[in-house]
Amino acid sequence: MNSTKQRLILLGQIASAHGIRGDVLVRTFTGSPADIASYGxxxxANGAKFYKLRVVRVTDKGIVARIDGVTDRNSAEALRGQDxxxxRAKLPPANDEEFxxxxLIxxxxxxxxxxxxxxxxxxQNFGAGDLIEIRKDDESTTELIPFTKTNVPIVDFENGRVTVVAPVMVGDPEPQEAEVHKDDGTD
Structure with a gap:
């Protein structure tokens, strides 16, 4: 992954053209949908093209926005799917226990x-909460772990790591405590 991509955070996606004057419907991934326009x-994804948004209104599907230079439906339609x-530097610091x-990647x-x-x-988030996808060092497969305080109790940015506790699955045997052998000197 290039360094530009690592510095960029996905805030929304143009879902469709809206109307005949070049407005677009944008699905936003911000806390408040209208906030997407407040970052400039x-x-x-490459940091090569820029889009200045002006929020027209908030809808239940996202926002209707105008983009500088987009003045007709055909131009707006050409942007469908644009992330x-x-x-990252323009975003506010995350609150405690928020990331x-x-x-995390x-x-x-x-x-x-x-x-x-x-x-x-x-x-990933498929609707039931965030999941971290971990690629094991010795495998090409990945594992999804719920990103909860129970399963990921420690996030340590300073040392570049997270501590993971595997979730207990239905049907898994109860975890066994390690057997402790004492040397009582009677052999």
Whole structure:
């Protein structure tokens, strides 16, 4: 992944043209949909093209916006599917116990005893909460772990890692405590 892409955070996507004057419907990934326009011009994934948005109104599907230089439906339709990014530095700091997905990607995942599991390659959300996707160091497969305080109790940006506790699955045997052998001197 190039350094430009690592500095960019996805804030929205142009879903469709809206009307005949070049307005677009934008699905936003910001806390408040209208906030997407407050970060200044947004860029494409490469940081090469910029789009200055002006919010016309907020809808239940996102926002209707005008983009500088887009004045007709055909031009707006050509932007369908365009992802809109902002530089990470323009975003406010995350609150305690909140994280930007982009900040988690690339962190090493370890177990409670410090054993390496792999690296976080993505953060997914299919509707039931965030999942971190970990690619194991010795495999091409990945594992999805719920990104909860129970399953990821420690996020350590300073050392570039997260501590992962595997979730207990239905049907899994109860975890067994390690057997402790005492040397009582009677052999």
């Amino acid at each position: 011009p947004l860029s494409d 809109l990014y902002v530089e 930007y997905h982009a900040d 690339g962190l090493t995942a370890i177990t409670g005893d410090g054993s390496a599991l792999g690296r976080i390659i993505a953060v």
